Amino acid sequence: MTPLKLAYWPGCVSRGFTPELHGSMALVADRLGLELVTLDRANCCGAGVIAEHNQELADTLNARTFALAQSTGLAMMNICSTCQGAQSECQQRLDADSAYRAHINEALAAEGLEYAKSKDGFTNKNFLWVLVEDYGLDELKAKVTQPLSGLRVGPFYGCYVIRPQSRIGYDEHPERDLYLEQVIEALGGEAVEYDGARKCCGFPVITMNRDTSLRQAGTHIGDALDAGADCLVTPCPLCHLNLDMQQPEAAKVTGRELGLAILHLPQLVGLALGYEPKQLGMHKHIASTEWVEGRLADAVPA
Numbered sequence: 391m392t393p394l395k396l397a398y399w400p401g402c403v404s405r406g407f408t409p410e411l412h413g414s415m416a417l418v419a420d421r422l423g424l425e426l427v428t429l430d431r432a433n434c435c436g437a438g439v440i441a442e443h444n445q446e447l448a449d450t451l452n453a454r455t456f457a458l459a460q461s462t463g464l465a466m467m468n469i470c471s472t473c474q475g476a477q478s479e480c481q482q483r484l485d486a487d488s489a490y491r492a493h494i495n496e497a498l499a500a501e502g503l504e505y506a507k508s509k510d511g512f513t514n515k516n517f518l519w520v521l522v523e524d525y526g527l528d529e530l531k532a533k534v535t536q537p538l539s540g541l542r543v544g545p546f547y548g549c550y551v552i553r554p555q556s557r558i559g560y561d562e563h564p565e566r567d568l569y570l571e572q573v574i575e576a577l578g579g580e581a582v583e584y585d586g587a588r589k590c591c592g593f594p595v596i597t598m599n600r601d602t603s604l605r606q607a608g609t610h611i612g613d614a615l616d617a618g619a620d621c622l623v624t625p626c627p628l629c630h631l632n633l634d635m636q637q638p639e640a641a642k643v644t645g646r647e648l649g650l651a652i653l654h655l656p657q658l659v660g661l662a663l664g665y666e667p668k669q670l671g672m673h674k675h676i677a678s679t680e681w682v683e684g685r686l687a688d689a690v691p692a
Contacts (some may be wrong), residue, residue, distance in 0.1 A: 391423065391529055396520070397459040401470040402434050403627040406454035407635075410671025411627050414656035415469050415517065417670065421663045422525065422533060426467070429458050437476035438594065446494070452480040454495045456512060457503035462534065465513040467520050471626040474516045475550025478558050481512065516551055518655055519559075519626040522569045527576045533666040537578025539689040541682065543658065544582040544619035545570030546610070548629040549590050570623065573655075577662035584617035586610030591624075593632040601643060605631045608640030611648045621651040622681045623658045630654060637677045651679040661686060 396667055404411040419426050432455040434440065436448030455477070459466040468474055484491045485507045495504045505512075515523070521530060551558065552567045560566055567588060571581040592606030611633060624630055632640075634652040641648040658671045661682075672679040 393423050393425050394520075394524060395427065395464055396430045396467040397427040397462045397464040398456060398460055399432055399459070399468045399473065399474045399514075401465055401468060401627070403631070404469055407551055408627045408630055408654065410674045411469060411539065411630070411654040411656060413655060414660050414670045416468045417665055418656045418660045418663060422530075422667075424525070427462050427464060432458055433474040435473040437472050441476060448476070449480045449483060450494050450497050452477050452517045453484060453505040454498055454501070454503060456481065457498055457505045459514070460506060460508075460512060461503070465515065467515055467517060468490065469517050469625070470628070471516050471548055471551040472628045474514070474558070477514055481514065482511055482557055511520045516625055518551060518569050518573065520564070521659070523563060526625065530573070531576045531579070536662055536686065537689070538574075538619070538658070538662050539578050541685050541689070542582045542618055542620045543574045543579045544584055544614040544617065544622045545574065545587050546591070546622045546624040546629060547588050547632065548626040549623060552588055554667040570625070573659070574623065577658065582614065582617050582619040584613045584619065587614045591626075591632045596632065598638070603632065604634050604636055604640040604643040606614060607636055608644035608646070608648060611637065611640065612644060612646055613649050615648065615650055619650065621653055623653045623655055625655045627654065627663060629664055649677060651675065651677050651682045653679070653682070
């Protein structure tokens with residue numbers, strides 16, 4: 391397979407709150423043969439606070455990141471589905487209005503940057519989409535050295551890689567809301583169906599209505615446990631924060647014991663590629679991952 395080279399946008403959270411995600415992505419890219427050109431000068435996508443207060447500023451920030459990616463001549467990949475949602479929305483506005491695009495580019499001119507609407511389209515994809523659509527499930531299966539046999543994994547999509555479908559490519563890729571299940575199975579695991587897989591994790595309202603946010607997270611985790619999941623996997627570090635870091639508080643709000651490991655997508659892939667849990671930073675999680683490690687150890691032939 392020809393090495394896949396991508397302009398890489400790690401986002402803020404993966405290098406701040408969840409550095410194990412950024413580290414895991416680097417390890418997985420190396421073993422899969424992905425060449426990632428990190429956009430070190432790129433800035434926050436503005437999702438949430440910035441976008442809510444100043445949409446033009448958020449659009450300028452994202453146009454700057456797009457321009458940096460375009461300067462590499464490569465398609466762009468992210469590892470945060472919240473960034474995917476914010477950036478897809480921004481790109482839709484920029485591409486639809488040439489006058490607005492020119493106005494935004496005026497702010498970028500001082501750096502010698504310009505976001506250009508490409509005739510072929512500027513591509514920005516979450517790692518989940520890249521795995522299935524560009525790398526390929528068959529190629530991924532061929533790289534697996536430690537199949538996740540016996541591991542029951544609940545997919546947790548969150549919001550921003552599955553809606554609104556009109557904005558994020560479902561006309562061209564109608565199965566994007568099934569990709570996590572497909573990846574789990576390609577890695578040798580068993581995908582678990584449960585009610586909360588495609589619902590909001592609650593993170594967007596954590597500062598406004600903490601009880602509601604924690605109840606959402608705790609309910610999803612409880613549903614996954616009731617369905618027999620050994621862990622959840624998510625392509626969104628903000629979902630990870632609410633499901634993992636806030637899990638002890640979510641347990642208090644829902645009034646039940648939880649204790650379910652929440653894995654970043656690159657961590658799950660990394661386990662199947664033969665990396666040790668500590669290499670993938672799983673010891674940094676709040677909810678213990680020991681059960682997952684034990685299940686995988688039991689599956690390895692003596």
